[in-house]
Amino acid sequence: MVAKRIIPCLDVKDGVVVKGINFLGLKEVGDAVDMGVRYAREGADELVYLDISATREGRNTFAALVEKIAAGIDIPFTVGGGIGSVDDASRLLDAGADKVSINSAAIRDPELIGRIASKYGSQFVVVAIDAKCVDGTWKATTHGGSVMTDKELFSWAMEAQQRGAGEILFTSMDHDGTKGGYACEVYERLSELLSIPVIASGGAGSIADIAKVLTEGKADAALAASIFHYGEIGIQELKEALRKENINVRI
Amino acid sequence: MIAIIDYDAGNIQSVGNALSRLGTEYVLTSDPAVLDGASKIILPGVGNAAHAVESLREKGLESYVRSLRRPVLGICVGLQIMCRRSEEGDSRGLGIFDCDVRKFEPGPDCKVPHMGWNTISNLEGKLFKDMKGGSWVYFVHSYYPALCPDTVATCTHAGVMFSAALRYENFYGTQFHPEKSGGAGEKILRNFLEL
Numbered sequence: 001m002v003a004k005r006i007i008p009c010l011d012v013k014d015g016v017v018v019k020g021i022n023f024l025g026l027k028e029v030g031d032a033v034d035m036g037v038r039y040a041r042e043g044a045d046e047l048v049y050l051d052i053s054a055t056r057e058g059r060n061t062f063a064a065l066v067e068k069i070a071a072g073i074d075i076p077f078t079v080g081g082g083i084g085s086v087d088d089a090s091r092l093l094d095a096g097a098d099k100v101s102i103n104s105a106a107i108r109d110p111e112l113i114g115r116i117a118s119k120y121g122s123q124f125v126v127v128a129i130d131a132k133c134v135d136g137t138w139k140a141t142t143h144g145g146s147v148m149t150d151k152e153l154f155s156w157a158m159e160a161q162q163r164g165a166g167e168i169l170f171t172s173m174d175h176d177g178t179k180g181g182y183a184c185e186v187y188e189r190l191s192e193l194l195s196i197p198v199i200a201s202g203g204a205g206s207i208a209d210i211a212k213v214l215t216e217g218k219a220d221a222a223l224a225a226s227i228f229h230y231g232e233i234g235i236q237e238l239k240e241a242l243r244k245e246n247i248n249v250r251i
Numbered sequence: 252m253i254a255i256i257d258y259d260a261g262n263i264q265s266v267g268n269a270l271s272r273l274g275t276e277y278v279l280t281s282d283p284a285v286l287d288g289a290s291k292i293i294l295p296g297v298g299n300a301a302h303a304v305e306s307l308r309e310k311g312l313e314s315y316v317r318s319l320r321r322p323v324l325g326i327c328v329g330l331q332i333m334c335r336r337s338e339e340g341d342s343r344g345l346g347i348f349d350c351d352v353r354k355f356e357p358g359p360d361c362k363v364p365h366m367g368w369n370t371i372s373n374l375e376g377k378l379f380k381d382m383k384g385g386s387w388v389y390f391v392h393s394y395y396p397a398l399c400p401d402t403v404a405t406c407t408h409a410g411v412m413f414s415a416a417l418r419y420e421n422f423y424g425t426q427f428h429p430e431k432s433g434g435a436g437e438k439i440l441r442n443f444l445e446l
Contacts, residue, residue: 002408003368003387040433045368071268076389076431096264098391098431121298123364123391166364195357197366220362250368250387 003250004214004242005045005221006235007199008228010035012081013052015061019226029229032065033072039228040075042235045250047073048101048169048223051081063095070096078126084109089116093124101126101169104142107149107156110163117164126199127160128169129153130176138186145173153186154193161196168194169223171201179205179227187217199223207233207241214247253277253444254289258310260296260303260328269430269440281310291321291444296328300352300394301340304332317345322446323422327392330417330424339394348417348424350399361409364393371415371427375403378416378423380442386435388415388427396426 010017010032017035018026029035036047049069051062059082066079079092080101089100106113106127117125130145131138131153138153157168170190172183182203191198197220200213204224213219227233239249255266257279270277277293278285286292294316296303307313316323316333325333334344337352344352357363372384390406395413398405404416406426417424423443429436 001369002362002365002390005367070265071271074269074272074431074433074437076391076428094264096268098265119298122393123297123366167366192359195359195361195363197362197364220367 001248003045003248004219005199006043006210006238006249007046007048007221007223008039008044008235009048009050009201009223009225011050011052011225012062012065014058015065017229018052019229033068035229036069036073036077039235040073043239043251044075044235045221046075047077049077049079050101051079053081063091066092066095066097080126080128085112086115086119089120089124093120099124099126099166101128103128103130106160107140107142107151110159113160113163113165117166122164122166122196125165126167126169127157127165128171129156129160130171130173132173141173145176154189157190157194161194165196167197167199169199169201172203175203176201177226178203181205181209182213182217182219182222184213184217187213187219191218191220197221207238210238211242211245211247214242215245252289253291253293254286255279255293255295256286256307256312256316257281258303258306258312260298260306263295265428266293266295266326266430269436273437273440273444275444281312283312283315286315289321291446292316292319292323294323294325294329294333296326296332297391298328299339300328300331300337300344301342303328304342304344307332313345317347320421322443324443325422325424326430327426327428330396330426331394333417333422333424334396337394347422348396348399348401348419350396350401350414350417352394352396354394355408355411358409361411364391365395365408366391369406369408369427371404371406373402373405376418377446378418378425378439378442379404382435382438388425388429388432388435388439390427392426396424
């Protein structure tokens with residue numbers, strides 16, 4: 001049986017890993033390649049690198065960094081942030097990325113999902129959705145949660161799957177950075193609706209939170225950042241605890 | 252020298268990176284003259300099997316690969332196009348492995364792609380020297396090589412047992428990605444290099 005995956009997420013700005021709370025107030029946490037190598041050694045199943053640089057220089061730095069990451073780590077990694085075209089995706093593929101994650105650009109231009117998937121396969125395309133719950137309805141947002149769109153989460157996730165997404169990475173902007181647990185009911189519903197894997201993101205504060213989203217929340221993978229970056233939970237310790245709960249993880 | 256066949260089939264740089272981490276020199280090429288100089292050949296591939304086999308044909312390498320008598324390792328789609336045929340685009344493969352490639356039927360209990368780490372069992376032969384059944388390796392695929400006489404490792408996803416690796420004479424193939432499979436993958440690549 002395929003194992004539930006544990007995925008540390010590294011936000012990269014101008015070549016350096018940073019972490020903010022609710023996408024605001026950034027703090028430097030380390031070197032992108034060194035951290036990736038360390039996580040891979042500790043048992044991370046995959047890594048996600050998100051480029052949050054706002055400038056062209058920052059983006060160029062990131063592409064060069066992807067090559068170094070690909071040379072250094074022996075587990076799969078996804079890159080995202082600012083991918084707006086097939087050319088952007090091609091460049092990152094050539095640099096050695098295993099998957100690209102597209103977010104705002106897919107909302108602006110949903111056909112982009114199919115264009116990338118038909119060229120490189122669905123396994124290469126992760127559609128990331130940042131959503132917020134407003135008056136009982138989950139709506140996708142862009143620009144780190146600050147801009148609401150008219151896309152309803154569940155129908156947008158279904159559409160992304162039909163267009164060729166290989167995975168859905170859903171972040172609850174209401175939970176991200178709070179360490180109060182994942183939006184489990186939302187993941188459960190997404191996972192039942194979709195036939196592609198669902199990655200849970202936003203809200204991990206404890207081992208119990210991760211266990212819950214992988215069982216009750218039926219997520220295929222759990223992504224987290226700060227709990228790993230600040231050493232609050234070791235990946236090995238986490239996986240041993242999950243195994244004790246009879247969750248199928250790779251140790 | 253190891254040659255990696257360069258034929259526009261996705262992320263092939265990662266195989267080269269894995270060889271570099273093992274301290275092995277390699278060349279990325281589609282030129283038969285260069286391939287002739289290699290002691291072993293790797294046929295990588297991600298994405299669409301029908302496109303990949305078409306691309307290999309366009310480069311005039313179909314019969315070249317089939318005629319090789321040195322160790323050849325097909326990875327993922329590289330393995331699939333060495334099979335008889337694939338349900339992906341109803342494409343004809345090189346027919347090296349006595350095997351057909353089928354589609355996983357997506358359903359509530361069958362997530363497709365089969366993506367992530369899974370265990371391999373029933374390991375046979377030199378590719379898995381000093382390895383035990385139950386090793387974890389990384390898979391990403393929506394089509395699978397069926398069980399067949401050439402099966403040398405198995406894996407199960409959503410109740411379907413399929414070939415995780417194949418071998419026929421000097422031809423080897425892994426459906427998983429050894430270059431992305433941490434320590435276990437490194438061991439398998441090393442075993443291939445030592446053939």
